[in-house]
Amino acid sequence: xxxxxxxxxxxxxxxxxxxxxxxxLCVSYHGAVALHEVSLRVNAGSICGLVGTNGAGKSTLFxxxxxxxxxxxxxxxxNGLPLRQALRRQAVAYVPQMESxxxxxxxxxxxxxxxxxxxGMNLLRIPGRDDHRAVRESLERVELWPLRHRQIGELxxxxxxxxxxxxxxxxxSSVLLLDEPFAGVDIRxxxxxxELFQQFRAEGRSLLISTHDLxxxxxxxxxxxxxxxxxxxxxxxxxxxxxxxxxxxxxxSPAQLLTSPGLEPRLxxxxxxxxSEP
Amino acid sequence: MDPLFWLLEPLRHDFMVRALLVSALxxxxxxxxxxxxxxxxxxxxxxxxxxxxxxxxxxxxALNLPFALGAFIFGVGSxxxxxxxxxxxxxxxxxxxxxxxxxxxxxxLTLISKVRSTIDLTHILFGNVLGISGEDIxxxxxISVLVLVLLLLFRRDLIxxxxxxxxxxxxxxxxxxxxxxxxxxxxxxxxxxxQTVGIILVVAMLVxxxxxxxxxxxxxxxxxxxAIGSAVLSSVLGIYWSYWMDASTAxxxxxxxxxxxxxxxxxxxxxxxxxxxxx
Numbered sequence: 001x002x003x004x005x006x007x008x009x010x011x012x013x014x015x016x017x018x019x020x021x022x023x024x025l026c027v028s029y030h031g032a033v034a035l036h037e038v039s040l041r042v043n044a045g046s047i048c049g050l051v052g053t054n055g056a057g058k059s060t061l062f063x064x065x066x067x068x069x070x071x072x073x074x075x076x077x078x079n080g081l082p083l084r085q086a087l088r089r090q091a092v093a094y095v096p097q098m099e100s101x102x103x104x105x106x107x108x109x110x111x112x113x114x115x116x117x118x119x120g121m122n123l124l125r126i127p128g129r130d131d132h133r134a135v136r137e138s139l140e141r142v143e144l145w146p147l148r149h150r151q152i153g154e155l156x157x158x159x160x161x162x163x164x165x166x167x168x169x170x171x172x173s174s175v176l177l178l179d180e181p182f183a184g185v186d187i188r189x190x191x192x193x194x195e196l197f198q199q200f201r202a203e204g205r206s207l208l209i210s211t212h213d214l215x216x217x218x219x220x221x222x223x224x225x226x227x228x229x230x231x232x233x234x235x236x237x238x239x240x241x242x243x244x245x246x247x248x249x250x251x252x253s254p255a256q257l258l259t260s261p262g263l264e265p266r267l268x269x270x271x272x273x274x275x276s277e278p
Numbered sequence: 279m280d281p282l283f284w285l286l287e288p289l290r291h292d293f294m295v296r297a298l299l300v301s302a303l304x305x306x307x308x309x310x311x312x313x314x315x316x317x318x319x320x321x322x323x324x325x326x327x328x329x330x331x332x333x334x335x336x337x338x339x340a341l342n343l344p345f346a347l348g349a350f351i352f353g354v355g356s357x358x359x360x361x362x363x364x365x366x367x368x369x370x371x372x373x374x375x376x377x378x379x380x381x382x383x384x385x386x387l388t389l390i391s392k393v394r395s396t397i398d399l400t401h402i403l404f405g406n407v408l409g410i411s412g413e414d415i416x417x418x419x420x421i422s423v424l425v426l427v428l429l430l431l432f433r434r435d436l437i438x439x440x441x442x443x444x445x446x447x448x449x450x451x452x453x454x455x456x457x458x459x460x461x462x463x464x465x466x467x468x469x470x471x472x473q474t475v476g477i478i479l480v481v482a483m484l485v486x487x488x489x490x491x492x493x494x495x496x497x498x499x500x501x502x503x504x505a506i507g508s509a510v511l512s513s514v515l516g517i518y519w520s521y522w523m524d525a526s527t528a529x530x531x532x533x534x535x536x537x538x539x540x541x542x543x544x545x546x547x548x549x550x551x552x553x554x555x556x557x
Contacts, residue, residue, distance in 0.1 A: 066448040087450060094448045105317060105441050106498045115438050119449030125434035151496035171449065 018080070019044045019175055019206035020065070025074030027060055034060040036230045038074070042206050042223065044174075047197055049221035049237070050210040053250055056228045058210040062177050065208075066094055078175060090119050093168035097179045098160060103153040109163050110148040113138055116170035138169035142196065158189030165196060176200065178209045182216055194220050217241065288521045297407045300415055301474040301513040301531065305483060307422045309509030310429055311467050312488030313502050314460060317440045322372060323357070324484040326379035327461070328468035328477055330356030332386025335402060335469070340393045346417050346469050353465025354458075356382050383477075405476035405528040407517070414473060421470045425463050432459060437498055474513065475528035482532040483509065490539045493546040508538045 020042040027035040035057045042048045052058050063069045064076060067087050078086035086092065093116070116138070117131040127135075139145040142162035147155065155163060161181065168176050182190055197207055197220065209221065217224055217237060224241055225234040226249040233240045233249075288294040315324050331349035338348030356378055363374045390399050398406070410418075429436070438446045439456040447453045464484070471480035491504035516531030523530070544551050 066444075068447060087448075090449060092448065094445060096442070096444060100444075102317075102441065106492065106496050106501050107437070107441060108497065111498075112441075115442065115445060116449075118434070118438060118446075118451065124431065153496075167445075 017044060018042075019046070019078065020208070021077045022061075022064075023075045023077075025061075025064060025076065026072045027057075027064055027069050028072055029069075033229065035064070035071075038227075038231050040225055040231050040234045042175075042208060042225075044206055045201050045204045046222045047201050047207045047209065047220055048223040048225060049217040050208055050225050050227060051212065051214065051217060051249060052227040053212060056249075057230075058227060059179070061227065062094070062179065062208075062210065065175070065177060066092055090171050091173055092175045092177065093171045093173035095164050095168055095176060095178045095181065097183065098157075099183070101152075101160075101164075103160070105152065108149050108151055109144055109155065110135055110139065112152055112163055113148075113166045113170050116167035119171065134170045134172070135166075138166040141169060141199075142166045157185060158192060161185065161189065161193060162196070165193075174205050176205060176207045178207060180211055181209060182211065182213065214246070284518070284522065288518060293408055294517070294521065296410060296415065297517055297527070298514055300410060300418055301407050301517060302510045303422050304418060304470045304474050305487075305509040305513035305531075306506045307425050307429075308467050308471050308480075308483035309487035309505040309507075310502055311425065311463060312484050312486065312509070313491065313498070313505050314429075314436055314440055314488075315464070315484050316488035316492050318460070320460075320464070321481065321485045322375055323461075324464060324468070325481040326360065326375045327353045327356060327465050328472065328480040328484070329379040330382035331465065331468055331472070332383055332402065332477055333389055334386075335472075336386050336389045336393060336397065339397045340389075344417055345414075346421050346466070349469040349472075350462070350465050352382060353468060354462055357461050357465075401476070402472065403476050403478055404526065405472065405474050405479070407474045407527055410473060418470050418473045421466050425466050425470065428459065428463050432456065436460060475531055479528050479532045482535055486532070486535040486539050487512075490535075490542045493542045493549045496548075509535070512538060 018041055020040070022038055022040050025035055025038040026033070038057075038061065050058050050061065060069065064071060065078075065083075067083055076083040078091050081089070081091070113135045114127060114131065117127060117134060118125050121127065121131065136145065139148055142165055144155075144159060144162055144166060147159065152160065152163060165176075181193060185193070197209075200207060201222075208225075209216075211217070218241060221237050223235060224237045226232040226240060226245055228249055233245045289298075315321060331353045334348030334350070334352030335345045336348075337343075338345045341348075360371075360374050360378045363369065363378065364371050367374075386402075387399075390397065390402070400406075401409075435446070435451060435456055436459075438451065439453055439460070443453050446456070467484060468480050471483040475483060487505040487509040488501070490508050491501040494504055495501050512534040513531050516534045517527055519525070519534065520527040520530035542550065545553075547553055
């Protein structure tokens with residue numbers, strides 16, 4: 001694997017043991033609890049699966065990590081910094097679900113990637129030489145540079161995914177939040193994406209991948225967070241990914257789950273959530 | 279008829295020159311904004327705001343204040359009311375928009391029939407660009423320039439806001455500010471537009487050029503230029519047409535706009551009807 005040149009140049013990518021630390025996070029919407037006492041850590045240079053049913057709080061945790069929701073309690077630190085400060089340094093990039101993007105929007109690939117740089121620009125968002133270089137490097141890494149003038153809707157499914165990964169790269173973030181990245185992806189694209197993810201990991205970035213499809217987790221995730229309103233378990237995949245834990249996450253046997261991901265979660269009241277400390 | 283005569287004869291009248299200049303400016307600015315409206319899906323919001331400004335205009339005239347001020351307050355106010363009702367009840371947004379703007383419009387209609395003033399209802403409803411007064415021109419030009427400057431200053435942020443608000447927020451762009459900026463600009467443009475085509479048809483100025491351009495290109499900057507061009511062309515052609523046919527100016531302007539849209543709908547090279555059928 002080619003070693004990426006900008007790894008040490010970017011201060012937030014310097015190897016640190018701990019990328020994300022969430023402590024006792026509670027979030028509720030209009031009195032309804034979305035997340036309760038969530039504590040977890042994600043190491044630098046790791047691919048971490050965030051697994052739970054629909055409504056288990058995966059997207060709320062993402063929103064919390066992007067600073068969109070005000071927690072009623074708890075603390076989030078990224079690269080050792082308080083969340084606000086880390087966000088100002090563009091530490092967190094969000095890669096949206098492909099269904100949520102307007103592919104007919106009159107914008108071309110290079111412009112989408114340039115949007116990753118807006119946070120660091122002046123108010124008029126006039127790109128400088130560094131911005132153009134970052135866009136070029138990002139597009140070259142995902143092999144989309146020749147297609148940079150295409151309207152985004154003209155890209156194939158796999159190219160679309162890579163365009164948004166390039167935007168996260170251009171942003172220079174050390175944490176990537178990926179929302180169901182494998183939804184509707186063919187095998188070839190999936191392999192290509194996993195290859196990219198592994199490169200990102202080698203550079204010290206941390207990827208948090210939300211999914212309700214378990215087949216991906218054992219394949220390439222180093223760490224797993226099982227979530228259902230609270231963290232049921234987190235840590236190394238091999239330790240956390242036990243049948244017992246999965247049953248508690250999804251309220252059924254894992255085999256059942258692969259066919260019906262929308263099963264209602266069952267949590268026995270009064271039982272302490274089990275936690276594995278890494 | 280000699281085309282040169284057709285073109286030049288109306289220009290002998292000062293009111294025609296004024297009307298052409300004012301409406302071209304207003305149309306250009308509204309055309310630029312219409313790109314954002316089309317892409318954000320805010321056509322209904324544009325309709326709502328343009329109707330809701332009516333009581334503001336009436337009150338402002340009655341109190342001898344600039345009409346733009348009253349219109350702006352009621353335009354933004356109506357949107358705030360829509361947002362509040364939507365948040366507090368389970369009624370769907372399009373219903374809330376429908377009931378709020380008709381409520382405001384009815385208030386304006388009632389006020390205008392009771393408040394003693396010099397304003398003419400038909401001028402507000404259908405525009406009066408041929409008889410526009412000096413004071414109204416000053417305000418309209420001021421508003422148009424303000425809208426133009428705001429759109430140019432925040433152009434890239436607004437494109438990002440329309441395309442991917444989640445990403446915008448995650449990189450620290452103040453999307454709440456952009457939301458209200460776009461709404462304020464919409465209210466201002468609606469007031470400017472109602473001078474030319476009136477409250478009823480102003481939404482055409484805020485939607486049609488953008489839709490026409492959207493079918494013709496896949497690039498935002500070109501879309502903006504096409505929208506501005508088609509809007510300005512429509513207002514100029516519309517005014518000439520209304521002059522020679524002695525027909526409603528607002529009607530003619532919007533008809534030309536609609537005609538250009540139909541052409542684009544049929545013949546657009548990639549997204550037009552014929553191109554799609556050939557595929």
